[in-house]
Amino acid sequence: MPEARADEPIKIGVITSRTGVFALYGTAGEQGVRLAAEEINKSGGILGKQIELLLADTNSKPEEAGRLFREQVAQGAFLMIGNVASAESAAASTLAKESRIPFFTVGGYGRFLTEDAGHRYFFRLAMNVRGFYTPLARELAKKPLRKYCTINNDYEFARDLNRSTLAVIQEGAPDVRVLDGCEFWVPLGTTDFASYITAIMSKGPEVVLFSGLVGPSARAFLAQAKSFGLFKTVLGAHASMGNPANATGVREKDMPENIFTAGDYPYPPVDTPSNMMFFKSYNQRWNALPMSESAAGYTTMKFIAKAIEKAGRLDREAFVTAAEGLDIESPAAGRITLRPFDHQSTHGVWTGNLAWDPKDDRAGMSNVAFIESSAFLPTEDTVGKLRAAAASR
């Protein structure tokens, strides 16, 4: 690869679901990346060079993510960042592996990305989805509740999430079962839940698991469940309402009391100096409240700068080696390290109850507990086995 001249900026490719179903998540991530890049450029850039972000919109489509990946690499991107969900991240990951271009996912939580399908050129500073469901499922298993209904948006990430959550619950409580005919898959964007809720009520579950309802669907489901009084007698469990984008538009009056959840950027914002500083500058820059993806995008860009500085030159192999085991201050989750063997960060998770956060005027969490990533991330051994199994398939 030709060395860049001193006066040439470092180009970093940034593909974002700025439109389409994941627009809210993608846009938050892109804003985090841009804020960090602006801060880095203001304080002198990386290796004395300014960062130039190549920005493009994937429209939430994996094939677009792949096309833009190639396009931005052809335009001279040193590495790639994806403010995109898991399916798009998977498409980009394949290309990253083939072309040996490092790719960082900001919005892809999928387990398989760093596990079964992980490789030398794929990175994730954001949390692994295991953080959302593992502590939550273990807590659920401890409760004397056995009859479950599930309702989720119908897409691969949600299917995997639902399957994995139930598997962890059943490890702790083997007699937990999903009631007959009480497993619902609704298209992304669905907002009419009346008939689902009345059907759930007629089956009489003790727990309703709806982790895979995202965005508009999650909000609409909560509001309609509240109007039918579903969660007056039934416990609700959603693995990621503490991911702020999942709870946008949820209104104070629509908040059921009885929802157990987890999140990687909880509201009210975590009261640490680094998070308060991030919260303030993000809010000033974008006139918006930061979300999980904002923090992840910000951390990712800062991490990339640190790793390039450590490598000391613009060389992709040297970059990967420098990045392995490197640590970075995440706004809310404290100091996190990129695990050398699977390129997954040690970002932890918060569990708690869905609750109203009056100060920020939005849905947040109460009874919050922080759980370190060691409680849910797979060991080096497990990752090795998963990859070996995937390779032999």
Next chain:
Amino acid sequence: MLWLQFMSGLQSAAILFLLAAGLSIIYGVCHLLNLAHGSFFMLAMFLAYSITEKFFSNSDTGFLVALLVVPLLIAMLGIVVEVLIFRHLYQADVLVQILPSIGLIFLISDLVRGVWGLESRSIDTPSWFSEPVAVLGAYIPGYYLFIIGTGALVSVLVWFLVNRTPWGLLVRATAANRDAALGLGVDVRWMFTSVFGLSTWLVGLAGVLILPLAGANPGSDLDASVDAFAVVVIGGLGSIWGALASAMLIGMVKAFGILIVPQFTIAFVFILMAVVLLVRPAGLFGKLNR
């Protein structure tokens, strides 16, 4: 419990009817497919959000004002769009008609993104309807009954307008044979404009009504259009009563399908569409070769 399922299906049907009726009327009278129908729906939701939340700090009065004002605003917009754009295209080829409505979809979608951003917006259910009401032994949220009631009332109103007023007579005449109506001195221009106004008023009303339950989302425009087209195709293009029957059918098939065979939820509407079109290619109430 079957009764509760029936009522939830009825609520879905009421919204589907209000959403799709306008699309069908426009086609029936003006022979125009307005692909941007769902865009008016989405815009109504965001406008209702702003009026209720910003001007009336989310009070019940705000909802009432939105319910009365927003459909009128949407109807006015519909009239403006008809006068500026569609009026000039009635004689044109279908493809030529469709292009500006696609343009309208992008325009309204970007407008919504620019003004309201990407987040879901919603308003509180009016406090008058916060308590469930016992109907034949099942507790049904008051607001669902309000939606069902409004849907029924509007159906009657539309029936009255079309069947019992001089305006309705002209609408039926124009729909039956435009050239003959024109020859008999019907002012077709004004007729089409008023039909557009009524249609967009209906879809605006649907948007405001569903807002507290569904929330306003950028992207709901296309979902709404797809739903509306499904209703209209099953009911028969151009037939209001087809739209009503089809909305009821879809609402019930979904409600009971979800209860009985939940694994096929996603396919219900398409299976229904396939069956209806196989048996009656023009839809339930549609006519071929018009």
